[in-house]
Amino acid sequence: xxxxxxxxxxxxxxxxxxxxxxxxxxxxxxxxxxxxxxxxxxxxxxxxxxxxxxxxxxxxxxxxxxxxxxxxxxxxxxxxxxxxxxxxxxxxxxxxxxxxxxxxxxxxxxxxxxxxxxxxxxxxxxxxxxxxxxxxxxxxxxxxxxxxxxxxxxxxxxxxxxxxxxxxxxxxxxxxxxxxxxxxxxxxxxxxxxxxxxxxxxxxxxxxxxxxxxxxxxxxxxxxxxxxxxxxxxxxxxxxxxxxxxxxxxxxxxxxxxxxxxxxxxxxxxxxxxxxxxxxxxxxxxxxxxxxxxxxxxxxxxxxxxxxxxxxxx
Amino acid sequence: xxxxxxxxxxxxxxxxxxxxxxxxxxxxxxxxxxxxxxxxxxxxxxxxxxxxxxxxxxxxxxxxxxxxxxxxxxxxxxxxxxxxxxxxxxxxxxxxxxxxxxxxxxxxxxxxxxxxxxxxxxxxxxxxxxxxxxxxxxxxxxxxxxxxxxxxxxxxxxxxxxxxxxxxxxxxxxxxxxxxxxxxxxxxxxxxxxxxxxxxxxxxxxxxxxxxxxxxxxxxxxxxxxxxxxxxxxxxxxxxxxxxxxxxxxxxxxxxxxxxxxxxxxxxxxxxxxxxxxxxxxxxxxxxxxxxxxxxxxxxxxxxxxxxxxxxxxxxxxxxxxxxxxxxxxxxxxxxxxxxxxxxxxxxxxxxxxxxxxxxxxxxxxxxxxxxxxxxxxxxxxxxxxxxxxxxxxxxxxxxxxxxxxxxxxxxxxxxxxxxxxxxxxxxxxxxxxxxxxxxxxxxxxxxxxxxxxxxxxxxxxxxxxxxxxxxxxxxxxxxxxxxxxxxxxxxxxx
Numbered sequence: 001x002x003x004x005x006x007x008x009x010x011x012x013x014x015x016x017x018x019x020x021x022x023x024x025x026x027x028x029x030x031x032x033x034x035x036x037x038x039x040x041x042x043x044x045x046x047x048x049x050x051x052x053x054x055x056x057x058x059x060x061x062x063x064x065x066x067x068x069x070x071x072x073x074x075x076x077x078x079x080x081x082x083x084x085x086x087x088x089x090x091x092x093x094x095x096x097x098x099x100x101x102x103x104x105x106x107x108x109x110x111x112x113x114x115x116x117x118x119x120x121x122x123x124x125x126x127x128x129x130x131x132x133x134x135x136x137x138x139x140x141x142x143x144x145x146x147x148x149x150x151x152x153x154x155x156x157x158x159x160x161x162x163x164x165x166x167x168x169x170x171x172x173x174x175x176x177x178x179x180x181x182x183x184x185x186x187x188x189x190x191x192x193x194x195x196x197x198x199x200x201x202x203x204x205x206x207x208x209x210x211x212x213x214x215x216x217x218x219x220x221x222x223x224x225x226x227x228x229x230x231x232x233x234x235x236x237x238x239x240x241x242x243x244x245x246x247x248x249x250x251x252x253x254x255x256x257x258x259x260x261x262x263x264x265x266x267x268x269x270x271x272x273x274x275x276x277x278x279x280x281x282x283x284x285x286x287x288x289x290x291x292x293x294x295x296x297x298x299x300x301x302x303x304x305x306x307x308x309x310x311x312x313x314x
Numbered sequence: 315x316x317x318x319x320x321x322x323x324x325x326x327x328x329x330x331x332x333x334x335x336x337x338x339x340x341x342x343x344x345x346x347x348x349x350x351x352x353x354x355x356x357x358x359x360x361x362x363x364x365x366x367x368x369x370x371x372x373x374x375x376x377x378x379x380x381x382x383x384x385x386x387x388x389x390x391x392x393x394x395x396x397x398x399x400x401x402x403x404x405x406x407x408x409x410x411x412x413x414x415x416x417x418x419x420x421x422x423x424x425x426x427x428x429x430x431x432x433x434x435x436x437x438x439x440x441x442x443x444x445x446x447x448x449x450x451x452x453x454x455x456x457x458x459x460x461x462x463x464x465x466x467x468x469x470x471x472x473x474x475x476x477x478x479x480x481x482x483x484x485x486x487x488x489x490x491x492x493x494x495x496x497x498x499x500x501x502x503x504x505x506x507x508x509x510x511x512x513x514x515x516x517x518x519x520x521x522x523x524x525x526x527x528x529x530x531x532x533x534x535x536x537x538x539x540x541x542x543x544x545x546x547x548x549x550x551x552x553x554x555x556x557x558x559x560x561x562x563x564x565x566x567x568x569x570x571x572x573x574x575x576x577x578x579x580x581x582x583x584x585x586x587x588x589x590x591x592x593x594x595x596x597x598x599x600x601x602x603x604x605x606x607x608x609x610x611x612x613x614x615x616x617x618x619x620x621x622x623x624x625x626x627x628x629x630x631x632x633x634x635x636x637x638x639x640x641x642x643x644x645x646x647x648x649x650x651x652x653x654x655x656x657x658x659x660x661x662x663x664x665x666x667x668x669x670x671x672x673x674x675x676x677x678x679x680x681x682x683x684x685x686x687x688x689x690x691x692x693x694x695x696x697x698x699x700x701x702x703x704x705x706x707x708x709x710x711x712x713x714x715x716x717x718x719x720x721x722x723x724x725x726x727x728x729x730x731x732x733x734x735x736x737x738x739x740x741x742x743x744x745x746x747x748x749x750x751x752x753x754x755x756x757x758x759x760x761x762x763x764x765x766x767x768x769x770x771x772x773x774x775x776x777x778x779x780x781x782x783x784x785x786x787x788x789x790x791x792x793x794x795x796x797x798x799x800x801x802x803x804x805x806x807x808x809x
Binding site: 030031032033036037038039040041042043044046047050051053054080082083084085090093094149152153156157160163164165166167168169258259260261262263264267268271273274275276 | 350352353359360361433434435436437438439440441489490504505506507508531532533534535537538541542544545547694695696697699700701703704715717720
């Protein structure tokens with residue numbers, strides 16, 4: 001087990017290192033000029049030169065990368081070129097938004113998908129099953145940005161129940177939760193449709209097994225059998241998908257944050273790439289990579305918890 | 315399941331309960347902006363929304379440009395110009411304080427100008443300070459500025475965000491905490507979401523400021539902007555991004571739509587430095603192949619004024635040259651054949667702005683009809699800046715030049731991305747920028763317009779419109795923008 005954790009941690013560090021090198025070279029190869037982006041098309045050559053000096057763009061690429069790695073190891077991710085404040089400050093002020101959205105999207109997905117998936121499996125080949133399959137098919141097909149617009153038109157423009165976008169922070173929790181409802185639904189619908197189908201088929205697989213029949217025969221209620229025996233045994237494929245979905249949710253916030261004009265990391269990375277704000281892009285890509293790698297790591301650990309038989313193999 | 319549904323129902327009720335968007339009080343306004351700023355100092359970053367929010371609201375300059383383009387006194391209450399036109403003596407407003415309580419005087423003016431002119435200055439319009447030789451404080455309320463040559467646009471340029479007066483005490487933090495002398499004080503900023511200003515009670519004309527609080531919200535997506543207006547989350551969207559979505563506001567009695575003009579000339583730029591566009595006949599053929607009315611109808615939903623040269627139709631020196639090369643596909647085709655370029659392929663590299671990408675598709679089909687295969691490449695802004703603007707690696711592109719008095723672009727020499735260099739025009743521009751008599755200057759500007767059209771340096775397409783959507787309660791907004799700022803001092807929201 002400890003060897004497993006050590007191996008994964010080494011992999012984690014190596015992944016981040018490779019990601020940092022790739023991002024740094026890509027951002028330097030990409031055509032663009034941060035100084036010209038900031039000062040605009042009327043800028044004079046000497047003002048551009050002065051700004052490049054200020055931003056440290058005059059040093060060779062390799063020297064900049066080495067000093068970036070050195071500082072990053074000490075927890076200093078540099079100063080954003082376009083915002084002119086420490087990147088860590090930018091991330092710290094936007095992280096709560098994106099984490100709130102991703103976590104809310106995950107909870108929404110789990111609640112909807114597990115209920116619908118197990119429910120459909122229990123009503124296999126009946127109306128409820130067909131209904132869930134039909135709805136989830138639509139859920140998979142609908143693009144998130146289009147669903148967002150429909151939700152806004154109905155709940156914000158027509159009914160005026162919820163705000164059409166924006167997020168003012170958690171200082172007013174009721175307003176914050178109201179702001180998150182529509183983005184959460186828009187973010188979670190596709191994922192829950194996928195997960196509901198996986199849950200259903202995984203549950204059906206388990207239900208065909210002997211121990212389920214034995215449990216029923218021993219007098220347990222249908223419901224108890226479903227939630228206590230079928231679901232836990234169906235979890236391995238579900239957890240695999242959930243792990244992948246968490247990564248998709250985090251990256252999915254990029255689109256959702258644009259449609260609902262939420263001040264999160266997704267919008268920040270979008271803006272920083274077009275501004276050629278290398279320090280910010282670098283830190284954000286590292287963060288997203290770290291989240292994805294961590295999610296996979298947690299999934300691997302969960303396998304062992306769910307199915308102790310797997311321990312021997314790790 | 316029932317447990318879930320109960321919690322779910324309870325949450326839904328809690329969230330749905332009331333608190334519909336805070337009804338804006340009469341002395342407040344919530345304004346939508348498409349472009350999000352990254353810093354708040356107009357003297358160090360060219361982002362247009364910084365000027366849009368900060369200039370003349372938080373920061374002030376010696377002069378101010380009115381809606382009709384006229385230069386008026388501001389922090390300078392008056393000025394004297396020496397007979398040779400080289401020395402300007404400004405009288406400064408008295409009893410003015412910066413928002414942090416420090417006093418405004420001549421030293422702040424000297425400091426601001428020296429900072430903008432310094433060797434390590436990162437002022438985005440540093441060239442407007444080039445004619446300045448020295449800036450001297452005569453007494454605390456008098457400043458003398460000496461020029462090395464006459465400058466026709468000097469007083470106009472002194473009324474821009476680039477020449478805002480800042481204080482040495484606060485200049486280093488203006489990026490995130492702007493401190494000026496204007497009618498509004500900076501209050502708070504949630505990057506990416508909103509920015510709030512409050513009325514400056516110590517403003518020298520505080521009685522003339524109606525709004526107590528101004529909130530800007532940053533919404534880049536046009537459909538999200540529409541929804542936010544429709545849901546009445548916003549009171550005004552002065553620079554509305556999508557002409558195609560205006561119809562629904564025009565039909566709605568809650569809103570007023572304004573279609574004004576800006577200083578942005580949209581051009582189909584041709585790379586004059588290399589074949590085939592180093593040949594004037596090819597450039598004229600492109601001008602003949604292009605149909606402005608079709609482009610304005612298709613790309614701007616009819617909401618733009620065509621231009622035939624590089625000067626805004628609302629300017630005092632405007633001459634209508636839109637008929638210089640009447641649209642004639644057959645003639646254009648013949649011209650391309652005569653020049654030996656019929657059937658060749660050219661690139662049309664377009665930056666990611668709706669006016670540009672939509673115009674490109676129409677121009678592509680118009681050129682195809684005249685026998686030219688234009689390959690449209692939609693490129694991202696960073697790419698455009700580097701490949702097209704810096705390296706001139708393009709045949710044609712579409713771009714709006716949004717600065718006022720920018721005919722001098724054509725005198726920026728062969729290294730500028732136009733690749734255009736003409737001694738006659740350089741000389742003419744030299745006369746224009748030093749002619750301080752308005753009537754004579756207008757005559758020269760007309761000569762300039764005719765010259766550029768005759769040379770067919772680019773195809774001049776249309777003037778970028780200023781599209782605004784306002785709740786009917788909002789009054790006092792400028793309907794056209796001769797500069798990049800829009801003062802909120804005279805704006806009211808009686809709703």
